[in-house]
Amino acid sequence: GENVEQHPSTLSVQEGDSAVIKCTYSDSASNYFPWYKQELGKRPQLIIDIRSNVGEKKDQRIAVTLNKTAKHFSLHITETQPEDSAVYFCAARDDKIIFGKGTRLHILP
Amino acid sequence: ETGVTQTPRHLVMGMTNKKSLKCEQHLGHNAMYWYKQSAKKPLELMFVYSLEERVENNSVPSRFSPECPNSSHLFLHLHTLQPEDSALYLCASSQVATGTYEQYFGPGTRLTVT
Numbered sequence: 487g488e489n490v491e492q493h494p495s496t497l498s499v500q501e502g503d504s505a506v507i508k509c510t511y512s513d514s515a516s517n518y519f520p521w522y523k524q525e526l527g528k529r530p531q532l533i534i535d536i537r538s539n540v541g542e543k544k545d546q547r548i549a550v551t552l553n554k555t556a557k558h559f560s561l562h563i564t565e566t567q568p569e570d571s572a573v574y575f576c577a578a579r580d581d582k583i584i585f586g587k588g589t590r591l592h593i594l595p
Numbered sequence: 596e597t598g599v600t601q602t603p604r605h606l607v608m609g610m611t612n613k614k615s616l617k618c619e620q621h622l623g624h625n626a627m628y629w630y631k632q633s634a635k636k637p638l639e640l641m642f643v644y645s646l647e648e649r650v651e652n653n654s655v656p657s658r659f660s661p662e663c664p665n666s667s668h669l670f671l672h673l674h675t676l677q678p679e680d681s682a683l684y685l686c687a688s689s690q691v692a693t694g695t696y697e698q699y700f701g702p703g704t705r706l707t708v709t
Contacts, residue, residue, distance in 0.1 A: 517695070532698070573637070
């Protein structure tokens with residue numbers, strides 16, 4: 487069945503540096519790749535998504551890249567800030583949505 | 596509160612109890628979901644309903660029984676649970692069950708089985 491692998495499981499970066507989280511998926515029919523952010527004690531919320539006909543999408547400090555040939559996609563956060571500390575989930579969707587296991591991002595002061 | 600609401604927010608129950616979790620969405624969506632979130636499996640999809648019809652059941656034990664009386668409400672009926680069922684149960688909704696639509700999550704119910 488469909489599988490989504492997410493790495494790393496934990497990531498610590500210095501405030502102001504960049505953070506990169508990577509995901510791979512197995513179902514080549516997947517055509518939608520959202521990223522969700524879950525702050526401590528709060529619900530997951532969509533922060534950015536990309537569709538299979540696009541290779542890159544950017545929204546201020548957040549960007550996502552997609553390589554359909556290699557079946558991997560990545561989240562890039564630049565100029566990290568304390569409020570970026572959270573768990574980030576990638577997902578891949580064809581007819582059903584599969585989430586990665588999450589990355590706990592710590593922004594160090 | 597607008598969006599997706601869940602009640603109760605916290606629940607402690609014994610293994611012989613019967614309880615129900617409730618979810619309500621105020622977004623006019625046609626699809627609703629139950630997820631289990633635990634340290635072991637951070638976001639585990641349990642059930643999907645589309646237009647009140649269950650379209651997905653991911654090998655969930657029968658001690659969890661979902662009910663979707665209309666497109667705005669979703670219940671999860673619980674009976675004879677096990678301690679390993681303790682987790683955060685998240686409800687979500689989306690415009691439709693397939694395709695490129697954002698899922699909106701509720702705040703979750705923190706369930707503890709004693």
